[in-house]
Amino acid sequence: MKKIVTLTVFVFVLLVISHAQVGINILIPDSSAVLQLESTNKGLGLSRLTTIQRDSIFNPLKGLTIFNTQDSTIEYWNGDCWLKVWEKNCYECAFTLSIDDATDTLDRTVNDSVFSTVTVLQTHGNQQITLIALSSMPAGITAYFNGNSTIDSAGSVQIVVKADWCAAVGGNYPIVVQALCGDVIHFVSYQVYIRPPLLYTIPTDQLNYDLQVVNGLPSGSSQFIVLEINSSVEVKSTDHAVPSYTTGNLDPNSLVCLVNNGDILGRGGDGGGVTFNGGFFVAGGEAGHYGGNAANLTTRTILQNHGAIYGGGSGGGSVDLAIGTPNIPIIGPITIGFGFCGGGGSESGKGGLINGGGGINIGLFQPGGDATCCIGSVPGLGPQANYPISIPISIATINITPSAHGGDGGPFTTTGTPGYLDVSLEVCVNIPIIGNICIQIPIPGGILPYYGPVSEPAGWAIKRNSNVLTGLNDGTYNSAQVKGQVGP
Numbered sequence: 001m002k003k004i005v006t007l008t009v010f011v012f013v014l015l016v017i018s019h020a021q022v023g024i025n026i027l028i029p030d031s032s033a034v035l036q037l038e039s040t041n042k043g044l045g046l047s048r049l050t051t052i053q054r055d056s057i058f059n060p061l062k063g064l065t066i067f068n069t070q071d072s073t074i075e076y077w078n079g080d081c082w083l084k085v086w087e088k089n090c091y092e093c094a095f096t097l098s099i100d101d102a103t104d105t106l107d108r109t110v111n112d113s114v115f116s117t118v119t120v121l122q123t124h125g126n127q128q129i130t131l132i133a134l135s136s137m138p139a140g141i142t143a144y145f146n147g148n149s150t151i152d153s154a155g156s157v158q159i160v161v162k163a164d165w166c167a168a169v170g171g172n173y174p175i176v177v178q179a180l181c182g183d184v185i186h187f188v189s190y191q192v193y194i195r196p197p198l199l200y201t202i203p204t205d206q207l208n209y210d211l212q213v214v215n216g217l218p219s220g221s222s223q224f225i226v227l228e229i230n231s232s233v234e235v236k237s238t239d240h241a242v243p244s245y246t247t248g249n250l251d252p253n254s255l256v257c258l259v260n261n262g263d264i265l266g267r268g269g270d271g272g273g274v275t276f277n278g279g280f281f282v283a284g285g286e287a288g289h290y291g292g293n294a295a296n297l298t299t300r301t302i303l304q305n306h307g308a309i310y311g312g313g314s315g316g317g318s319v320d321l322a323i324g325t326p327n328i329p330i331i332g333p334i335t336i337g338f339g340f341c342g343g344g345g346s347e348s349g350k351g352g353l354i355n356g357g358g359g360i361n362i363g364l365f366q367p368g369g370d371a372t373c374c375i376g377s378v379p380g381l382g383p384q385a386n387y388p389i390s391i392p393i394s395i396a397t398i399n400i401t402p403s404a405h406g407g408d409g410g411p412f413t414t415t416g417t418p419g420y421l422d423v424s425l426e427v428c429v430n431i432p433i434i435g436n437i438c439i440q441i442p443i444p445g446g447i448l449p450y451y452g453p454v455s456e457p458a459g460w461a462i463k464r465n466s467n468v469l470t471g472l473n474d475g476t477y478n479s480a481q482v483k484g485q486v487g488p
Contacts, residue, residue: 046074054082087124093181094124099159099188106163106194109224109255113162115146116190118177122153127181133159134176140167141194143175161192165302165470166257168226170196197226197257205234211256212248222253229307233262234374236347240267240292240312240459247298252467254299259306263375266312266459266484267292268349269416271342271368271380271409272452274320275355283322285452286352288315288342288407288416291459294484303462303471308375311459311484316342316368316382316407318352319419319452334360336391336398338421340406341368343380345416345458348373349409351380364389368406382406382419399426399438403449410458413477413484419452462486 021036023029029036037044046067049057054066060077068075068082075082081090097120104114120129131149146158159177163169175190200215217223229235237244245264247256272286291312320339327333341352351368369380384405391398404421428438461477461484462469474487 084124091125091127093122093127093129093184095120095122095129095179095181095184095186097177097179097186097188099177099190102188102190104161104190104192106161106192107224108163108165108195108197109222109253112165113160114192115158115160117156118159118188119156120151120154120179122181125182126153128152129179129181131157132178132180134178135173137173138167138169140164140169141173143173159190161190161194163194165255166226166259166304168197168199170194195224197224200225200227202227202229202233202235202262205236207236207238207244208242209235209245210248211246212250217248217250219249219251222251222255224255226257226259228259229262229264231261231307235262235264236373237267237292237312240269240289240349242267243293243296243463245294246296247301250299252299255302256299257302257304259304260309261306263308263310264294265308265310265347265375265377265412266294266461268312268345268347268371268377268379268409269314269456269459270350271315271344271352271382271416272318272407272419272455273341273352273355273367274318274339274365283320283421283447283450285317285319285419285450286342287418287453288317288345288352288409288455289349290314290456291345291349291410291413293460293463295460295462297462297464297467297469300468301470303469305472305481308480309461309482309484310347310375310412311461312347313345313349313371313379313410313412313414314416314455314458315345315349315352316380316409316416317418317452317455318342318368318382318406319404319421319450321421321423321448321450331360335362336400337361337363337365338385338400338402338404338423339363339365340383340385340404340419340421341366342407342416342419342455343368343382343409344371345409345414346371346377346379346412347375348377349380351409352406362391363400364402366406368409371409377412379409379411379414379416381408382417395430397428397430399428400424401426407452407455410455413458413461415458416455418454420449421452422449458484460485460487464488 021029025038062079065076101116135143179186269289269291291314318341322337344350349371354365366383371380372378388401401424407417407419410416425441
C-alpha cells in the first residue's frame with residue numbers, strides 16, 4: 001500500500017513540474033520565459049566548441065546554440081547550416097577587405113605610376129566579390145585595377161594610380177575602393193600625392209633658347225618640368241654652332257616634358273667663300289659650313305611633338321681657279337681667275353663671300369645666295385656661269401669660257417652640294433691682211449675639270465648626348481614633323 005502512495009505522489013510532482021517555469025535567482029520568472037536567469041555578476045555559459053567539434057555534433061537540434069572558440073562568435077543551427085548570430089541565411093556573403101599601403105607618393109622624375117595591393121577574404125557564402133574604384137581625377141591621371149576586379153572567395157588585386165608624364169597637375173588625390181557582395185559593402189581608402197611639375201611656356205619666337213638659363217633654374221638638384229611651345233612659335237638660332245633649343249646645365253637626373261606645338265629650326269650653315277690672292281694654275285675652294293642642331297638635350301626628355309623639329313641644312317661649297325703672274329713691283333701680282341661661292345643652307349644660312357687679295361684681279365667672282373628663313377626656308381643657290389669673258393691685251397684677245405657653279409645650300413637636314421669648275425682658254429690675234437687667228441690653249445692635265453670640297457654635314461633634329469628620349473626613336477627622319485637625325 002505504501003508503494004502505491006509513493007508512486008502516486010511522484011507522478012503528481014512530475015505533472016506539476018511539466019507545467020512550471022524555472023527561475024534562477026528570481027522567485028517569479030516572466031510569464032513568457034521557460035527559464036529566466038538573474039545575476040549582477042554572472043552570465044550564461046554556452047557550450048564552448050571548436051569548428052571541428054561543432055561539426056561533429058550528430059543531427060543537431062534546430063536552434064541549438066554554441067560559442068565557437070575559433071571565431072569567438074555565438075553560432076546556431078538553423079536546420080541547414082551553422083549561422084553566426086548576425087547572419088540571415090546560409091548564403092549571405094561575409095568577407096574582409098584590406099589594403100597594404102593606404103598612402104603613396106608619385107614622383108614623376110622616377111615613375112609615372114604607383115600601386116597598392118587590395119586583399120579580399122570571404123568568410124561566409126559563395127558569391128563573387130566585385131571591386132570598384134571611386135575617384136574624381138583631373139585629365140592626365142587615372143586610377144584602375146591591374147588585374148581582375150571580380151574575386152571568387154579570396155584574392156588580391158593592385159589598385160594603380162597613373163599620371164601622364166606631361167600632365168600639368170599635382171597634389172593629393174583620394175581613391176575609395178568599394179567591395180560589393182550581395183547586400184554587403186565594404187570600403188578602404190587609398191590616397192596618392194602626385195608631385196606637380198614646374199610649368200613654363202614659350203609664347204613668342206625665341207633665339208638660342210636655353211631652358212635652364214632663361215628660367216633661372218638651379219643646376220644642383222633634379223627638376224621636373226613641363227615646357228610648352230605655343231602654336232606658330234618659332235625657336236631658332238643666330239649661329240649654326242649654337243642649338244636652337246637646349247635644356248642647358250640642368251641636373252642630369254631632371255626630367256623635362258617638351259610639348260612642342262610650334263617649330264624648332266636648326267640654323268643653316270653658311271656657304272663656302274673664296275679667298276683670292278693670286279697664283280699660277282691653282283684650283284681650290286671651301287667646303288660649305290655644317291648645319292646647326294635644332295635641339296640639344298642634357299637631361300631625360302619626354303617629347304610630345306605636334307609641330308616641327310628640323311635640323312639645319314649645310315652650306316654649299318665654293319670653287320675657284322687662279323691664273324696669275326708673280327709679284328710685280330708697285331702693282332703686285334696680276335691674276336686672272338674665277339671664284340664661285342656656295343649658297344647658304346636652310347634655315348637662314350648666309351651665302352659665301354669673296355675675299356679678294358692684293359694686286360690686280362681680272363675675272364669673274366660671285367658670292368653665294370642667302371637661304372630664306374622660317375619653316376618654309378628655301379636654301380641659297382650657288383652662282384653659275386657658262387658664257388665667255390673676253391680680255392683684250394694689245395693686239396690679242398684672251399677668251400675665257402667657264403663652265404662653273406658654286407654649290408647650292410642644302411634644304412633642312414640636307415648636305416649642300418660641292419662646286420664645279422671647268423674652263424676653256426682661247427687666245428685670238430688680229431694679224432693684218434690675214435685677219436683674226438685663234439688658238440686653243442690647253443689647261444695642264446689634272447687641274448680641270450675641278451670639283452670643290454664636299455660640304456660639312458647637315459644639323460641634327462635632336463642630339464640626345466646619351467640622355468634618354470621618350471616619344472621619338474633614334475633614326476633619320478624626313479617627315480613634316482621631323483627632319484634630320486635623332487640619336488645619341
